[in-house]
Amino acid sequence: MDGTGGGARHHGGGRWRGPDTRGRSPLVRGRVPAAVAAAGAGLLVFHRAVPDAGGLGSLLEAFLPWLGLVVPVLFVAALVRRSAVALVVLLLPAAVWGALFGPLLLPADHGAADDLVVVQHNVADDNPDPSGTAAAVAAAAPDLIALEELTPAALPAYTAALSGEYPHHAVEGTVGLWSKRPLTGVRPLDIRPAGIGEDWNRGLRAVVGTARGEVAVYVAHLPSVRIRAGGFASGLRDDSAARLGAAVAAEQVERVVLLGDLNSTVDDRGLAPVTALLDAPRRGFALSWPAAFPVSRIDQVLARSVTVTGIRALPATGSDHLPVAARIRLGT
Template structure:
């Protein structure tokens, strides 16, 4: 019958989506790469639907419904606006890009968000003065360690680096909110690269994530907010030791897939807000600044 090739392609498209959580990383970490880009598998479904329509094949049309259904189950809920009110603690995280040409403008944009706490990553030394100047009025409490900074409306105590890499890429702080303390982690996991010869290079990132997960297991406070540039998706099984015990604010209370990188045309969400012991009420991305990442925000109920 007509459409057999299209039907076979549809089943081949559906299989990696349905089994995405179990894709292996044995060769070039291709499992992690596929999981990171998984939402874009919907383009393959659209292409197959077009081919089935052109071919006018009932067999092909029925077969294409299989990957379409799998994609809908995986990502359909994300297309529904799950935001609601009732939050009492708002956080924003932004990789501000160490090459940012106008850090002062970026700082003002973050202040305009009205968040209670700002976490910034990849903050260049030359940009720190601009951030301190622009944020001082609205955020009287601040700490910068390495390229990671925290600005807060509420007192920030017990700030210390988390040793996930040889240099400071993560900090932990206790934020004294009116409803009690919150353990806040501002994080910038190691970068990843895609090489033709070596595949998806994630070893340093995965090691940093494992060290962060170890620190979180030792956390004494029950209310935890982890935010920053993860250089990875929450669907990436290589990060499961870190992301598994936490909940994604975007997935639980966002609107859409919330892609953050690259800012000019976002195709992946690698900037995350993950929580434990608090309830996400809304999550969203903010407009582009001078960075190559979009800022992410979440309103939480403590």
């Protein structure tokens, strides 16, 4: 009995260390999942090296966190193949993903008092319930509310629903900002891409006074991107992002908060003119689009000389985007 049991245990271990029933060594039978794991880790680390022909690089970066799905899939494959080699190599993408995105899974840092709560929402120009949407974003009790895709027909409903708690507001074209505190220095923000008509106005800038000093608040809605037969069309978005980045770089107020639908994630190289100047939230994935099954956060809260301590998605409204709420610490 002892000999038989010991033999069975040896045989079970040998299925990991020795040849399988088809005579394949552990290295051979694990080479496919190991190669895919190594490639996944390489893409996570060196995604900027992927050529942007046809927008391929931007498309990859727009969904970069989802590369982490290779880890559980390959884990199962390694178990099925009984490959210790594949399991070891699988540690590479797991470690890289954890380093890049793991902190976003941690609870928001509320160790010190946050000074501002803000909400960002693309309300959708075909939203059937503007009043209900306004009430939903106000329910988060933010200090500032930024809205995009405002239409002339729906604007009175938003204004009426928000004016009680947010008596200070500014609207430029299809974007608006509602505030509990007075707004000064309000002006349009010219982020219109080359070749777009002069009636296109999707940006504004205002200054909000706080107990810790002034904060320049930008509201922006960058052009949409399209996936076409020829690739990922992002030229207009990228042009608008470059203009937005130039405006932020020229801003004289030190503290800056950007609220907007930027039509991609902070990992997308097309937003580099903006993300090189502004910091992303420290905590929270807050996937915001599409509302029915969110796979990406394209609604952003970015900042300079202040800290966005956390961001979260709010319940769905009548829009195809989810609202996002963020907490901001102004510092001294």
